[in-house]
Amino acid sequence: MSLPSTSREWHLVARPSGWPTDDDFALREAPIKEPAPGQVLVRNRCLSVDPYMRGRMNETKSYVPPFRLDEPMTGDAIGEVVASEAEGIEVGDLVLHQLGWREYATLPAAWVSAVPRGLDVPDTAFLGVLGMTGHTAYAGLKEVAKVREGDVVFVSGAAGAVGSVAGQLARLLGASRVIGSAGGPEKTRLLTEEYGFDTALDYKAAPIGAQLAEAAPDGIDVYFDNVGGDHLEAALDALNTFGRVAACGMISSYNDTEPSPAPRNLGLVVGKRLRIEGFLVMDHAALRETFLREAGEWVSTGRLRHRETVVEGIEHATDAFLRMMRGGNVGKMLVAVDG
């Protein structure tokens, strides 16, 4: 196969204020760099777009540095090695790495890892249910919320990549009852019919607080938060004594230009002795092996289900990102590089 001389890559060209627009991004051509000794050249097949990327588009210092202007953005990707100057990596190997948002990536061998073999799962599972988003759900439940046998668990954003896995894992880890929220009848139907949630709440249909109170008359013990805002307020009301909130994300506020409306009932944390704890999957790297073993088995045997929404063509990657931010995905949002 002869390689092209240039690669298309998505640059951030302006820092969005509020919702990003097309003017904030540009798909540019850049020369493909030959791999130096110790490096590999990867042709990306599939790219991941994730909510945390919105934070990286801001100037503000966060736990990861902001994307630089006029440089390619980064993110999880899966691709095929097309040239290798590194020992132990062969042309044709399928690898995972973090130089997404582009067609070709030249990078040190140490930055790539082989797609695990031996599990009966599609390769793209390692960008989702068995990748960062699944690992996030697992870490939040096991190490942050510390889900116990018999817990009633509420998951927001439950049709998304993290939430759908969190809901199913909660059950597999011993929860007695799992409640999820999502937007619209199609998604909520999926929660109960495909992912085994006991109850699904459509937050677009009625205020989430009243719905949760009705769905959990005896309260909840754990809240896995992907949304923040009104969902967190509803959860604080519903949480039982010694309840735990695994704060994974607060997507409701990522595109706000004004400080977000916050839960007005935060004072409940004292009397109920609640714990609200933020976490990032990168701090739970030590858990990855256990996660892959346990969740890999569950995915292979069909006990842990997952869906993907795949947008075709790298030229639609920013559309895919924005569609995901608006909730227009079911399960993991991915971009197939070659449309």
Place this chain on the structure above:
Amino acid sequence: MSLPSTSREWHLVARPSGWPTDDDFALREAPIKEPAPGQVLVRNRCLSVDPYMRGRMNETKSYVPPFRLDEPMTGDAIGEVVASEAEGIEVGDLVLHQLGWREYATLPAAWVSAVPRGLDVPDTAFLGVLGMTGHTAYAGLKEVAKVREGDVVFVSGAAGAVGSVAGQLARLLGASRVIGSAGGPEKTRLLTEEYGFDTALDYKAAPIGAQLAEAAPDGIDVYFDNVGGDHLEAALDALNTFGRVAACGMISSYNDTEPSPAPRNLGLVVGKRLRIEGFLVMDHAALRETFLREAGEWVSTGRLRHRETVVEGIEHATDAFLRMMRGGNVGKMLVAVDG
């Protein structure tokens, strides 16, 4: 000594909406009950008034049942046994118990505990620095915030009964720097001159957020929250990665009739991996012995200082309570029963 036949006691006669008023309380005379076998009669000397009592005046179910209308309120008290039908308790013994808000209390021997002896401290210390409020500060720092060597600690309500002890204990437990907030120049001077805070912020003089940012340019690691609201928002901004909030109380909102304005930056808990954890001293009873041994030594040797604001006369007990709620106390607010 001959005993009177009646005891004055404070009844809650209406549930306050917002700030309590005189109409919500009544000082009533009730016959003194002779102690039955196994009971003692205690003549109260000193009563404790505390912020948590405001919550008990509401109808709403909380971690402790609401005060009942037209019955005497309860709270920590210290008094002298004047009649005993219980083995091992003698007339003249000084005891601690929880039937405060009244002159005389008849109660089972199991409900009283002897005032500890052998420490060079005033008896009333066991209603404050060596009582519930000191124990609260100790539990919040040791078991909730888990203060470590080198931490920068911020304490709000730092001139109060819990806050003044929390600030000093933080230092004794290894904090490298302790910042406190209080209202007005008299209190803030006390923080640095008497309690050894490194920096005192007067929240009445300027917005607390800007003051805290300036006082802690490298951030804070622990926030001991007695206030909530703007203080919690300021702390979330200032907290470093893996920072911890011991949520002890949120006095800024106890008399609100509308839901409180909440910190608008709660989303920071995710990226910074913050932990906000509510606690009540009653869940940390197992720590009491260690606390008494350690803090008792520090109080005796002058390393842990404490102040009291004593209001004279049981007829002024509700005034004392309200004055404390408005910040009109320095250190522990107490009521001497006989004015």
